[in-house]
Amino acid sequence: xxxxxxxxxxxxxxxxxxxxxxxxxxxxxxxxxxxxxxxxxxxxxxxxxxxxxxxxxxxxxxxxxxxxxxxxxxxxxxxxxxxxxxxxxxxxxxxxxxxxxxxxxxxxxxxxxxxxxxxxxxxxxxxxxxxxxxxxxxxxxxxxxxxxxxxxxxxxxxxxxxxxxxxxxxxxxxxxxxxxxxxxxxxxxxxxxxxxxxxxxxxxxxxxxxxxxxxxxxxxxxxxxxxxxxxxxxxxxxxxxxxxxxxxxxxxxxxxxxxxxxxxxxxxxxxxxxxxxxxxxxxxxxxxxxxxxxxxxxxxxxxxxxxxxxxxxxxxxxxxxxxxxxxxxxxxxxxxxxxxxxxxxxxxxxxxxxxxxxxxxxxxxxxxxxxxxxxxxxxxxxxxxxxxxxxxxxxxxxxxxxxxxxxxxxxxxxxxxxxxxxxxxxxxxxxxxxxxxxxxxxxxxxxxxxx
Amino acid sequence: xxxxxxxxxxxxxxxxxxxxxxxxxxxxxxxxxxxxxxxxxxxxxxxxxxxxxxxxxxxxxxxxxxxxxxxxxxxxxxxxxxxxxxxxxxxxxxxxxxxxxxxxxxxxxxxxxxxxxxxxxxxxxxxxxxxxxxxxxxxxxxxxxxxxxxxxxxxxxxxxxxxxxxxxxxxxxxxxxxxxxxxxxxxxxxxxxxxxxxxxxxxxxxxxxxxxxxxxxxxxxxxxxxxxxxxxxxxxxxxxxxxxxxxxxxxxxxxxxxxxxxxxxxxxxxxxxxxxxxxxxxxxxxxxxxxxxxxxxxxxxxxxxxxxxxxxxxxxxxxxxxxxxxxxx
Ligand SMILES: [Zn+2]
Ligand SMILES: [Zn+2]
Numbered sequence: 001x002x003x004x005x006x007x008x009x010x011x012x013x014x015x016x017x018x019x020x021x022x023x024x025x026x027x028x029x030x031x032x033x034x035x036x037x038x039x040x041x042x043x044x045x046x047x048x049x050x051x052x053x054x055x056x057x058x059x060x061x062x063x064x065x066x067x068x069x070x071x072x073x074x075x076x077x078x079x080x081x082x083x084x085x086x087x088x089x090x091x092x093x094x095x096x097x098x099x100x101x102x103x104x105x106x107x108x109x110x111x112x113x114x115x116x117x118x119x120x121x122x123x124x125x126x127x128x129x130x131x132x133x134x135x136x137x138x139x140x141x142x143x144x145x146x147x148x149x150x151x152x153x154x155x156x157x158x159x160x161x162x163x164x165x166x167x168x169x170x171x172x173x174x175x176x177x178x179x180x181x182x183x184x185x186x187x188x189x190x191x192x193x194x195x196x197x198x199x200x201x202x203x204x205x206x207x208x209x210x211x212x213x214x215x216x217x218x219x220x221x222x223x224x225x226x227x228x229x230x231x232x233x234x235x236x237x238x239x240x241x242x243x244x245x246x247x248x249x250x251x252x253x254x255x256x257x258x259x260x261x262x263x264x265x266x267x268x269x270x271x272x273x274x275x276x277x278x279x280x281x282x283x284x285x286x287x288x289x290x291x292x293x294x295x296x297x298x299x300x301x302x303x304x305x306x307x308x309x310x311x312x313x314x315x316x317x318x319x320x321x322x323x324x325x326x327x328x329x330x331x332x333x334x335x336x337x338x339x340x341x342x343x344x345x346x347x348x349x350x351x352x353x354x355x356x357x358x359x360x361x362x363x364x365x366x367x368x369x370x371x372x373x374x375x376x377x378x379x380x381x382x383x384x385x386x387x388x389x390x391x392x393x394x395x396x397x398x399x400x401x402x403x404x405x406x407x408x409x410x411x412x413x414x415x416x417x418x419x420x421x422x423x424x425x426x427x428x429x430x431x432x433x434x435x436x437x438x439x440x441x442x443x444x445x446x447x448x449x450x451x
Numbered sequence: 452x453x454x455x456x457x458x459x460x461x462x463x464x465x466x467x468x469x470x471x472x473x474x475x476x477x478x479x480x481x482x483x484x485x486x487x488x489x490x491x492x493x494x495x496x497x498x499x500x501x502x503x504x505x506x507x508x509x510x511x512x513x514x515x516x517x518x519x520x521x522x523x524x525x526x527x528x529x530x531x532x533x534x535x536x537x538x539x540x541x542x543x544x545x546x547x548x549x550x551x552x553x554x555x556x557x558x559x560x561x562x563x564x565x566x567x568x569x570x571x572x573x574x575x576x577x578x579x580x581x582x583x584x585x586x587x588x589x590x591x592x593x594x595x596x597x598x599x600x601x602x603x604x605x606x607x608x609x610x611x612x613x614x615x616x617x618x619x620x621x622x623x624x625x626x627x628x629x630x631x632x633x634x635x636x637x638x639x640x641x642x643x644x645x646x647x648x649x650x651x652x653x654x655x656x657x658x659x660x661x662x663x664x665x666x667x668x669x670x671x672x673x674x675x676x677x678x679x680x681x682x683x684x685x686x687x688x689x690x691x692x693x694x695x696x697x698x699x700x701x702x703x704x705x706x707x708x709x710x711x712x713x714x715x716x717x718x719x720x721x722x723x724x725x726x727x728x729x730x731x732x733x734x735x736x737x738x739x740x741x742x743x744x745x746x747x748x749x750x751x752x753x754x755x756x757x758x759x760x761x762x763x764x765x766x767x768x769x770x771x772x773x774x775x776x777x778x779x780x
Pocket of ligand 1: 111113148
């Protein structure tokens with residue numbers, strides 16, 4: 001009996017792979033097209049249109065406009081069963097000077113998200129074959145999420161103030177809106193420029209973080225004629241950043257603390273004392289508790305800058321990402337497929353403790369359901385740098401699509417036994433409503449009068 | 452001073468003068484070693500940390516109507532006198548940052564670095580500089596008198612001293628408030644505590660014009676008018692400033708010294724004839740001018756001078772500068 005079933009599954013997988021291989025040119029073309037039209041988070045209008053059309057063409061007409069530009073398409077298989085999501089991220093980061101950068105916005109696919117979308121469509125095409133429809137149980141969801149890069153904080157805060165957003169990243173907001181309520185587990189593959197010759201890297205974690213949107217408020221005056229009548233908000237911000245730097249020696253190495261930010265407004269005219277300076281920053285660390293500790297110190301540093309100059313201050317502390325918890329069972333199924341399809345040499349596994357220092361909202365998802373976030377080594381350059389480009393589209397798009405689609409086949413074959421087993425043996429660290437509640441509670445607006 | 456005293460004792464001089472001449476030797480014009488002097492203050496041995504303010508408090512100047520002294524300078528003219536001009540006043544501050552010790556290599560996360568607090572405070576003081584008006588002559592120049600115990604322990608006790616100088620009492624007061632902000636912000640930035648002791652210092656120098664004119668004429672008679680210069684606004688401070696707020700007084704300068712500036716390690720007096728003898732002669736001759744003819748000039752100088760404050764007002768003003776406060780933000 002079981003030999004027949006195994007044979008069936010191999011045949012299903014072969015059909016799925018054939019379909020993806022057959023669409024290779026099409027999905028790589030789609031990825032390249034998106035690369036040419038990079039759009040930052042929550043403005044991925046064109047990208048969303050392209051992806052929605054491709055999903056529809058693959059037979060999965062998505063519900064669109066979730067969390068502004070997000071979408072979700074469902075394919076229902078033969079039998080009852082759980083729902084497995086394959087995710088692609090819609091947004092570009094900003095990297096002016098990148099060869100693929102948009103001249104006006106500076107947005108560029110310097111994080112390779114465009115190839116995730118090619119892989120997403122490839123997986124949708126692959127899982128659309130009749131062999132899958134007839135043998136799998138449950139559903140596959142194809143989800144394109146907006147705004148993974150936590151940037152343009154002021155703009156997003158504005159969207160929140162006008163009621164268009166609740167939480168400020170794509171997956172966070174889609175979770176809040178219930179788009180993941182009927183999803184049981186999720187996976188995506190992110191590109192990497194790891195020099196490892198291995199195709200896929202599985203395992204590791206990511207940093208938690210909070211996002212700070214800080215306004216230093218001084219008083220304008222003629223910077224030459226009457227500097228004594230002004231209150232210099234830029235000096236307040238500079239002092240705050242220097243103060244933060246004095247704290248670096250207190251960061252514990254094992255916590256992998258990162259504190260960094262940008263000044264998005266630093267004054268309006270060089271001959272006026274800057275009255276408003278806006279800083280967008282991050283505090284990252286391995287655990288939320290560690291992040292909270294450091295963030296409290298950092299908030300004191302903002303206050304210290306304002307106090308020194310007699311400026312006022314508004315700090316918006318915005319819930320950022322939770323650490324990534326790669327599900328071991330999903331990783332096992334995924335790595336088996338990588339090894340079978342691409343050989344032992346194609347796989348590199350790393351310990352759960354390995355943390356490159358970055359953060360992803362896939363981390364949030366991984367706290368409420370089994371989730372997997374491997375990397376495909378297909379890029380050159382440094383992530384978010386102007387030299388980060390996909391060097392191997394076949395790997396980034398086609399191989400990723402194959403490995404995810406075949407993982408879905410394993411999860412949902414045999415009455416979705418594997419998927420059901422994973423759900424039974426993996427209790428998420430929090431429920432969805434607990435997640436939404438705790439993230440919403442984390443949002444704080446602090447005002448401080450240093451003047 | 453001794454030269455003037457000797458000159459005034461020349462035969463017949465004292466007999467021709469009315470009134471009296473007092474020679475005063477005053478300690479501690481340089482407002483330094485603030486921590487030590489503050490301990491003397493707390494032990495009740497002094498109230499003010501400068502010699503002349505303390506003399507005023509003790510009543511040593513109650514019977515004095517007019518005062519003068521001559522200070523040596525490296526400034527031009529090297530071969531003559533500088534007269535007139537103003538000096539800034541000041542308040543002095545003694546600052547202590549209290550952090551938490553820990554192993555600087557093994558457990559810096561358990562420490563609170565008081566030196567970093569002081570560093571941020573100084574950065575804050577610098578960031579405020581653009582807010583000071585040129586005419587206020589604000590000068591703030593801290594030193595760190597204790598910066599940690601040993602290099603592999605996070606510093607938990609860091610001490611600073613600074614002056615806050617300005618050309619007017621209001622300028623000093625407003626700058627002092629800003630400096631306090633910067634000092635508090637250093638503590639807030641690193642999570643330390645700061646203890647700020649603000650001590651009354653010196654008032655701005657306001658030389659009496661009539662007295663300046665008398666002295667200037669004598670200086671010109673001694674060295675020639677091309678070697679007597681009118682000084683302008685000066686950034687340093689002297690407790691002679693306090694006396695000029697209470698009575699007619701002058702604090703002219705005499706050359707005869709070389710070096711980068713006063714208080715520099717290369718500052719030496721190289722012309723004692725000028726710095727001691729001519730300075731003494733000019734003062735003695737001015738005393739003669741003041742006290743001859745029934746001290747008519749002296750009486751005119753006193754009557755035309757409007758003191759900025761009485762001794763009681765002076766003591767109230769200075770004592771109001773004293774504060775000892777502790778902040779964590
Ligand atoms: Zn990315
Ligand atoms: Zn001196």
